[in-house]
Amino acid sequence: MVKSRKPLFALTALGVLLAVGLAPVASAQDKVRIGFITDMSSQYSDGDGKGGVAAIQMAIDDMGGKLLGKPIELLTADHQNKADIASTRAREWVDTQDVQLLIAGTNTATALAMGQVANEKKRVLLINGAYSSNITGANCSPYWVHYNSDTTAIARGTGRAVLAQGGKTWALLTADYTFGHTLEADVTKVVTDGGGQVIKSIRAPFHANDFSSYLIQVQATKAQILGFANAGGDFMNALKASEEFGLIPQMKPVALMVFANEIEALGLKQTQGLMFTDSWFWDRTPEARKWTDRFFAKTKKMPTSLQASDYSSAMAWFQAVERAKTLDADKVMAELKAKPLNDMFGKGTIQPNGRYAHDMYLLQVKSPQEAKGPHDFIKHLQTMPASEVWATKEEAKCPIWK
Numbered sequence: 001m002v003k004s005r006k007p008l009f010a011l012t013a014l015g016v017l018l019a020v021g022l023a024p025v026a027s028a029q030d031k032v033r034i035g036f037i038t039d040m041s042s043q044y045s046d047g048d049g050k051g052g053v054a055a056i057q058m059a060i061d062d063m064g065g066k067l068l069g070k071p072i073e074l075l076t077a078d079h080q081n082k083a084d085i086a087s088t089r090a091r092e093w094v095d096t097q098d099v100q101l102l103i104a105g106t107n108t109a110t111a112l113a114m115g116q117v118a119n120e121k122k123r124v125l126l127i128n129g130a131y132s133s134n135i136t137g138a139n140c141s142p143y144w145v146h147y148n149s150d151t152t153a154i155a156r157g158t159g160r161a162v163l164a165q166g167g168k169t170w171a172l173l174t175a176d177y178t179f180g181h182t183l184e185a186d187v188t189k190v191v192t193d194g195g196g197q198v199i200k201s202i203r204a205p206f207h208a209n210d211f212s213s214y215l216i217q218v219q220a221t222k223a224q225i226l227g228f229a230n231a232g233g234d235f236m237n238a239l240k241a242s243e244e245f246g247l248i249p250q251m252k253p254v255a256l257m258v259f260a261n262e263i264e265a266l267g268l269k270q271t272q273g274l275m276f277t278d279s280w281f282w283d284r285t286p287e288a289r290k291w292t293d294r295f296f297a298k299t300k301k302m303p304t305s306l307q308a309s310d311y312s313s314a315m316a317w318f319q320a321v322e323r324a325k326t327l328d329a330d331k332v333m334a335e336l337k338a339k340p341l342n343d344m345f346g347k348g349t350i351q352p353n354g355r356y357a358h359d360m361y362l363l364q365v366k367s368p369q370e371a372k373g374p375h376d377f378i379k380h381l382q383t384m385p386a387s388e389v390w391a392t393k394e395e396a397k398c399p400i401w402k
Contacts, residue, residue: 029098030070030071031070031071031072031073032067032068032070032071032072032073032100032327033072033073033074033075033093033097033098033099033100034056034072034073034074034075034099034100034101034102034103034314035074035075035076035077035089035090035093035097035099035101035102035103036052036053036056036074036075036076036077036103036105036310037076037077037078037079037086037089037090037102037103037104037105037110037114038052038076038078038079038104038105038106038107038129039078039079039080039081039105039106039107039129040076040077040078041078041080042080042081042207042233043081043207043232043233043234044081044105044106044107044129044231044232044233046232046261046262046265047106047129047232047259047261047262047304047306047307048105048106048128048129048304048306048307048310049105050299051295051299051301051303051304051307052105052128052129052306052307052310053074053076054295054298054299054307055295055303055307055308055310055311055314056074056103056310056311056314057074058294058295058298058311059310059311059312059314059315059318060072060074060314062315063315063318067318067321067322068321068322068325068326068327072318075093075097075099077089079105079107079110081106081107081109081110081206081207082110083109083110083112083113084113085110086104086107086110086111086113086114087113087114087116087117090102090113090114090117090118091117091121094117094121094123099123100123100124100327101123101124101126101314101317102114102117102118102123102124102125102126103125103126103128103310103313103314104125104126104127104128104129104130105128105129105130105306105310106129106130106232106306107129107130107179108130108131108132108135108177108178108179108182109177109178109179110130111125111127111129111130111135112130112132112135112139112178115127115135115139115141115143115144118141118143118144119141119143122143122329122330123143123329124143124144124145124317124329124332124333124336125141125143125144125145126145126147126313126314126317127144127145127146127147127148128147128148128306128309128310128313129148129306130146130179131148131149131150131151131154131179131182131183131231131257132150132151132178132179132182132183133150133151133152133153133182133186133391133396134178134182135150135354136150136351136353136354136355136391136396136398137353137391137396137397137398138397138398138399140353140354140396140398140399140400140401141354141400142330142333142354142400143329143333144354145313145333145336145350145354145356146354146355146356147309147312147313147316147356148279148305148306148309148313148356149277149278149279149305149360150355150390151179151182151183151185151186151187152186152389152390152391152395153277153279153360153384153389153390154183154186154256154257154276154277154278154360155183155186155187155189155190155256156186156190156277156384156388156389157277157360157361157362157384157389158254158255158256158275158276158277158362159187159190159191159194159256160190160194161275161362161381161382162225162252162254162275163190163191163194163195163196166224167196167224167225167252167254168195168196168197168224169196169197169199169221169222169223169224169225170187170191170196170197170198170199170223170224170225170226170227170254171198171199171200171201171202171218171221171223171225171226171227171251172184172187172188172198172200172201172202172227172228172229173202173204173211173214173215173218173226173227173228173229173230173238174201174202174203174204174229174230175203175204175206175229175230175231175234176203176204176205176206177206179231180203180206180229180230183229183256183257184201184203184229187227187229187256188201199221199222199223200217200218200221200223201229202214202217202218204230204234204238206234207233207234208234208237208238211237211238211241211242211245212241212245215241215242215245215247218242218247218251219245219247223251224251224252225251225252225254226242226247226248226251226252226253226254227254227256228253228254228255228256228257228258229256229257230257231257231258231259232262235255235257235258235262236262236265236266239253239255239266239270239271240266240270243270253274254274254275255271255274255275255276256276257276258274258276259278259304259305259306260281260282260302260303260304260305260377260378261301261302261304263365263377263378264302264375264377268365268366268367268368268371268377269368271365272365272366272367272368273364273365273367274364274365275362275363275364275381276362276363276364276365277360277361277362277363277384278305278360278361278363279305279309279345279346279358279360279361280305280308280309280345280346280361281305281361281363281378281380282302282303282308282375283378283380284361284380285344287343287344288308288344288345290344291303291308291311291344295307295311302375308344308345309345311344311345312341312343312344312345312346313356315343316336316341316343317332317336320332320333320335320336320339321335323335323339336350337349337350337351337352341356341358345358346358346359347359348386351390351401352393352398352400352401352402353393353396353398353400353401354398355390355391355396357386357390358386359383359384359385359386359389360383360384360386360389361380361381361382361383361384362380362381362382362383362384363378363379363380363381364378364379364381365377365378365379366378366379
């Protein structure tokens with residue numbers, strides 16, 4: 001009687017596991033699953049979103065669709081710019097789908113929430129669209145790679161260039177959340193160290209509908225420079241409102257964080273002359289142009305630096321896994337940090353704090369007269385070496401950077 005009941009119990013238990021969705025962990029061993037969580041529907045979605053999904057899928061295709069002999073499956077989700085959604089989905093994927101790699105798109109708060117899951121579950125987290133320099137500073141982790149850019153690099157790149165042109169007094173219009181606060185602090189330090197002054201920082205809520213009350217405060221500063229310490233739709237709406245309010249050309253606008261898709265959307269007439277710092281542009285090298293052509297053929301859109309880094313970071317992880325011959329996060333991270341990276345995105349090394357230290361580029365928007373075609377709107381002014389733009393060990397204060 002006892003022997004006959006054991007198989008029945010085992011089958012019943014298996015049925016319960018299947019019913020509650022726990023069984024996929026076992027089946028997941030037949031595939032390598034990776035999870036990408038970004039803004040798919042709100043103000044940051046054009047810069048990453050579905051284009052980021054396409055870029056990562058290109059990396060999977062370039063691997064022949066397999067890793068360590070197993071099919072690669074890409075899971076995607078929209079975090080709606082809410083940290084709790086990002087955290088819940090990341091945890092669910094690891095627990096029920098055995099996801100081995102997490103990729104964080106736009107928004108610092110959501111990336112940090114995913115990072116906590118990565119730490120707990122010992123999974124590598126590639127961070128491409130979150131820019132707070134604290135990610136590889138006090139908040140650093142042995143499992144995180146901050147791949148694209150951060151607030152320290154863009155503050156040093158654009159801030160120093162504007163100071164060199166005589167822009168000494170600044171007013172900052174800041175997005176009132178983690179990314180904006182960090183960018184505000186990094187820009188203020190660059191301006192102050194360069195002999196300038198941030199007269200006032202005015203913080204506007206994320207996804208603000210009306211900037212008029214904030215622009216009145218900006219106008220009262222009588223500063224030379226209006227620095228936009230925001231991004232995405234907030235930047236685009238704030239720039240338009242500033243022009244309508246008459247602040248431009250009374251003040252010189254400085255885009256501290258802007259992407260190619262936003263320049264295209266606003267048009268050259270409105271953005272001509274804007275200087276900005278970015279990690280990548282599609283005319284950077286022949287390899288970058290070739291990859292851009294592939295991306296455009298797939299999406300009918302030109303890629304942003306975020307989407308380029310989505311591809312590059314995924315490929316870097318795939319190649320590190322192949323070299324390590326394992327999915328073990330500690331061994332894969334060791335491989336990522338051991339070998340210099342060099343591809344269509346950039347060239348550099350991953351520092352002990354997880355920062356991918358590559359060159360950055362000071363760019364400027366062309367005038368309509370200078371543009372030779374619909375996608376020809378960026379001038380390359382200066383290449384800034386990695387050694388000049390990223391935080392040093394002493395500045396980062398990362399506890400794992402010994």
